[in-house]
Amino acid sequence: MSSLVIPWEASDERAVQLQLHELDPHLILTRERDHLGRDYYVVIYYTNGTVPPDLVVDWRDAMDVPKPLSSGLVYEIQRMMSEGPPDMEKIRRHNEALRAQRNQESAEMLEEIAKDFDRYRRIGNFMVVPRSRALYLARSRGRRRGVAS
Numbered sequence: 001m002s003s004l005v006i007p008w009e010a011s012d013e014r015a016v017q018l019q020l021h022e023l024d025p026h027l028i029l030t031r032e033r034d035h036l037g038r039d040y041y042v043v044i045y046y047t048n049g050t051v052p053p054d055l056v057v058d059w060r061d062a063m064d065v066p067k068p069l070s071s072g073l074v075y076e077i078q079r080m081m082s083e084g085p086p087d088m089e090k091i092r093r094h095n096e097a098l099r100a101q102r103n104q105e106s107a108e109m110l111e112e113i114a115k116d117f118d119r120y121r122r123i124g125n126f127m128v129v130p131r132s133r134a135l136y137l138a139r140s141r142g143r144r145r146g147v148a149s
Contacts, residue, residue: 012069016041019074023081027056029073040066043077045088054088055095056080063137109136 013029020027020043028044040060044053057076059067067073113131 016069016071016073019071020077023074023077027077028053034064034066038066041069041073043073054091056091064133105133105136109133112136112139 013031017029020029024045026045026047028046030042030044031039032042033039040058042055042059043057045056046053057073057080059069059073061067109131
């Protein structure tokens with residue numbers, strides 16, 4: 001079995017990394033993988049080995065869908081830099097708030113699954129169907145609009 005590997009993605013990563021390095025040598029582009037196996041990019045600010053790197057940009061949309069790697073990532077960093085030097089404390093607070101929000105959403109999803117599990121357990125034979133984040137968000141939107149789910 002043979003396959004063809006096209007290195008366009010790696011060269012895009014290198015080009016974006018070079019552009020970031022021109023902006024600030026402490027900015028590093030890294031590829032991460034989410035729990036669904038999707039690759040996405042983050043930019044971290046790395047100062048030295050004694051301080052952990054800080055997350056500057058998570059290149060995903062509001063629904064955690066990875067955005068394609070493009071010069072838009074560099075433009076976003078430039079926009080942030082034009083607002084002044086990066087306020088790492090503000091970024092940390094934002095990351096903590098985001099983490100707390102996602103933990104809250106996860107807890108709500110688990111609570112909903114536990115309620116369903118308990119309801120079906122009382123009925124008898126059943127099969128638990130895993131819930132996706134998209135289903136949870138769709139039901140949450142419906143509840144906010146007053147639509148029963």
